[in-house]
Amino acid sequence: HIITFSPHFLFIMHPDAMTLLIPQCPLSSWMLFKNKCFLFKGKSNEFRANWSYARSWCREQGGDLAVIDNQYENGNYLRELHYPTWIGLSDLVEENQYAWSDGVSPVLYTNWNENEPNNAGGTNEGCVSMHASPVFHGTWNDTKCDQAKPYICKITFGTSHTD
């Protein structure tokens, strides 16, 4: 018997009074990966946005831009990566101090491409995207925040975003 429903967990009361917690993503378009739901927005060219808009959009869904914590997780996104794609990392708050846009996740892992981050051409590149080209596939690049790109949102279980 289903007794209650929350955005992220389905609570089921087993006949033997054993309660099961089954992680649920908010909509079927979100995919469950370990303790996160993620949504790849714009992968088929239908929609692209600058980094700030992308972050706002993800927050409106109750999440934030993607946080990537390890190589395994980074690899999980690559199957759908066809164009340089925003993730939640930036150095907008303090130059050269890269932080995740949810404001709480520590930077546990980075996958910079060779010679990145580089503020290319002496410009202030502040937002991070994943390369989609065959050669640099899945590596990270600091780039200009006002470029329109696909993006990845995440919702992490056990946290809620308050802004």
Ligand SMILES: [Ca+2]
């Ligand atoms: Ca920078």
Ligand SMILES: [Ca+2]
């Ligand atoms: Ca760069």
